[in-house]
Amino acid sequence: MAKAKQPNPKFQRIRATIMTIPRGHVSSYGAVARAAGIPRGARLVVRTLSQSHGLPWHRVVAAGGRIAIPGEGGLDQRFRLEMEGVKFSGKKVRMAEFEFKFPKRKKPRQSP
DNA sequence: TCCGTGACGCGAT
């Protein structure tokens, strides 16, 4: 077939990465991009979340735990996170306690 | 082909 817009491998990695975020935890666009192997791909993460469905989009926030979605979407995200047990401090998620750290497969000698 | 846009990140003011 011709080629119907094939999803670049980058997007696939981003999706896979986002799906590893456990319930009750969050991550940031930049962190997800880095975990996917794209140091400056925060915008790509945004695109991926907007285009793909079925992803836990509400578990991805902006740097510092800030909700980057304007309007009701942002409130929706906040409710969903609180429903999972995530606590907020003002308008930001308490990253120090709920940010999910992606496993760094560099090779610290342990379960790679 | 060039330009603008976006659920971003970070430093500077």
Add this chain to the structure above:
DNA sequence: CATCGCGCCACGG
């Protein structure tokens, strides 16, 4: 703490 500006990446008109 609030704003602004610049850099990054991919896509659409």
